[in-house]
Every structure is written in C-alpha cells, then in structure tokens.
Amino acid sequence: MANRILNKLGFTKENEIVGVDIGAASIKMCLLKKMKEGGFILSATAHRSYDEDLLHDGNIIDGAFIGRELKSMAASSGIKTRAAASALSSYSVITKRVAMPFLEREALEDSVRLEVENIIPFPLKEIYYSYYIMGMDEEKEGMMNLLVVAAKKEIVDGYMAAFDLAGLDLSVLDVDIFAITNLVDEIYKPKGFSVLAADVGASVTNIAIVKEVNVEFTREILIGGKYVTGEIASRQNVSYREAEERKLKAGDDVSDLLQDFISNVSSEINKTVNFYVATKPRETVGKIYLTGGSSRVTGLKERVEKDTGIPAEFLDPYLFVKSGGAEETEEEEKYAVPVALYLSSRRDES
Ligand SMILES: Nc1ncnc2c1ncn2[C@@H]1O[C@H](COP(=O)(O)OP(=O)(O)OP(=O)(O)O)[C@@H](O)[C@H]1O
Numbered sequence: 001m002a003n004r005i006l007n008k009l010g011f012t013k014e015n016e017i018v019g020v021d022i023g024a025a026s027i028k029m030c031l032l033k034k035m036k037e038g039g040f041i042l043s044a045t046a047h048r049s050y051d052e053d054l055l056h057d058g059n060i061i062d063g064a065f066i067g068r069e070l071k072s073m074a075a076s077s078g079i080k081t082r083a084a085a086s087a088l089s090s091y092s093v094i095t096k097r098v099a100m101p102f103l104e105r106e107a108l109e110d111s112v113r114l115e116v117e118n119i120i121p122f123p124l125k126e127i128y129y130s131y132y133i134m135g136m137d138e139e140k141e142g143m144m145n146l147l148v149v150a151a152k153k154e155i156v157d158g159y160m161a162a163f164d165l166a167g168l169d170l171s172v173l174d175v176d177i178f179a180i181t182n183l184v185d186e187i188y189k190p191k192g193f194s195v196l197a198a199d200v201g202a203s204v205t206n207i208a209i210v211k212e213v214n215v216e217f218t219r220e221i222l223i224g225g226k227y228v229t230g231e232i233a234s235r236q237n238v239s240y241r242e243a244e245e246r247k248l249k250a251g252d253d254v255s256d257l258l259q260d261f262i263s264n265v266s267s268e269i270n271k272t273v274n275f276y277v278a279t280k281p282r283e284t285v286g287k288i289y290l291t292g293g294s295s296r297v298t299g300l301k302e303r304v305e306k307d308t309g310i311p312a313e314f315l316d317p318y319l320f321v322k323s324g325g326a327e328e329t330e331e332e333e334k335y336a337v338p339v340a341l342y343l344s345s346r347r348d349e350s
C-alpha cells in the first residue's frame, strides 16, 4: 500500500486532489480544478504559519495537531475534496540515479532492490522505496537511467496517520523539490541549457539543477528563515513572534543578520553552479528560479545574480493556471504556494 503511495509518478485515480505542503514552519493547501477545455484554474488556497517546528528530521512531530489543522484549513477554505497529495522534505528522502541495462520487469525489480540495499544506510524493512524509469542513458548504449527514491517507513506512516485523522486520503506522496522542478519545467520549458531552482524555506534551502526534464543534481542546505528569526530573538532578547515581525519589517536593527543570510544562501547557490559546470563542462546554467518564503528577503535575488552572473527570477506558480481563479487575490502566496499547487495537479490523466 505505502509502496504504491511513495510511487513518485503514481497518479491518483481521483480526478480532483488537494495538494498539501507541510513545511518546517507552515502548512499550505491548494486545490486546482481541471477545466473542460484543458488546463487548471486555481480554486482555493490556505496557508498557516506556526512558531513551533512542525517537522523534525522530516518526521511530523505532532500528528494529532497536524490532523486537526488540516481538517480546519480545508473547512475554512471550503475544500471538500478528500483525496490528497503531499510531499516529503528532500532531506528526509534518498534519491539516486542509477544506470541499468534493459531488463524484464521481475529482473529489474530484483536489481533495484539490490541497488537500494547498497545505497540506503538502513535495513530494507525500515524503508519504502520506488523507482522511476527516466529514459535511455545518452552516454552508455543499451543502458537506461532510473531514479530510485526511498524514505523511512516511520516518516511515511506519520504522514498517512496525520492525513487519516484529518479525514483525508493521502494517495500521492512526492518530494518537495521535485514538485518545484516539475513546475519550472511545465511553466518555463527551458531548452538548450540547464536551470537551477532554489526553494529558500524556513529550515532548509533546497537546490536542484535541471536539464530539460532531468533532475541532474539536488542539494539541501540547512539554512532558512527560522535561523534568522531565532538569532534576532536571542540577540535582541525578544520573543520569537516579535523577532519574526522585526525580520519582516527589515529595519536597520536586523540588516546585518539579513545581509549574512543573503550572502550565505547566495554563496551556496554559486558553489552549486560551479560544482555542476566543473563536473559537466559542456553544460551551462542559463537561469535561476527562486521560491520559498525566505527568498523574499530584499536583495537576495540581486545578490544571487551578481555572484553567479546568471539571471534570476521568482518562480511564478500562477503561470501554471488559467487566470480568473483565486490567484487574483492571492499575490502574496506566490512564494509559498508552488509545492502545494503542483501537487494538486497530480491526477490520473488517462
Ligand atoms: N517577506 C519576507 N521576508 C523575509 N522572510 C520571509 C518573508 N515572508 C516569509 N518569510 C520567511 O519565510 C519562511 C517560511 O517560508 P516557507 O513557507 O517557504 O517555509 P516552509 O515551507 O514552512 O519551510 P521548509 O521548506 O524549510 O520546510 C519563514 O521563516 C518566514 O519568516
């Protein structure tokens, strides 16, 4: 059952599915409706932020609390859909690209299991895993590339239990950075060069480099907005909530900390680009897409452009939907909603 759930490409049979993104400091919910003539309209979004951490090492800390919050968010935004799609944080998932010869299904499954035993630092009985065939290997003839995804059972079971409590049926479980890279691909369709996507969140900054549909490289850095808020709280001896307000006001009293944050994030993005082009000299990174609440820190985008020499822009998830829906009143949500929005587009197309 849960093996099926972890199937990254497993589309639900339901034709409408609510996307739910549980971050370190917030929950976002999004419902898209499919239009008869094709494409989606944004039907509803909900977003709540919390002072306390919701996740620890990718585990939901308090399933009963999340269950209640999901239920009340759905109710207050008029979402009645029971089928749900969610995503694990990239840092709690192990993904690996492996090249394999063409094999019959059974032999392939045996080989994948062996591969998983090699790459996963836990006993097989403690994890769920699945794989996805990405296509032919361009360099090695007769070989295909697979993407193997594995997560600890306790994390997946924790998500299932929380959704159950909310009366939701968790039928798709993705990985947050893949939701971002898929959305970038769907919206901007970059051709002829690689692009970097960075989700600068509350506890983590997820970075991916994508070439057309292939995710070439992902990296998680434990830098996020919560750290800045925590520093303001302890240095200025104020509550977390007060510190968060000071951060958002971005006055002189917090500008040093914000500058440090900007330069750390930008330097990690720059290192990632340099590493990528050093290992793949024929590739260039032509564009950077930024998202996540903490990408809004004033000056971050410009600093990234200056350090890398690559044009950057904020990912606009609303380009994925037709106009005339809730996005017209939800401009502020643009930086927060991408993962949940993409998840809500995951359904059976057949
Ligand atoms: N205008 C803003 N300026 C600076 N920081 C902001 C702004 N708006 C939101 N943030 C910060 O963004 C963070 C929340 O971002 P986001 O919703 O992407 O995180 P998350 O998904 O909950 O966490 P994670 O992805 O790390 O698990 C908070 O730390 C918040 O303070």
Ligand SMILES: [Mg+2]
Binding pocket: 022, 023, 024, 176, 199, 201, 202, 292
């Ligand atoms: Mg997030």
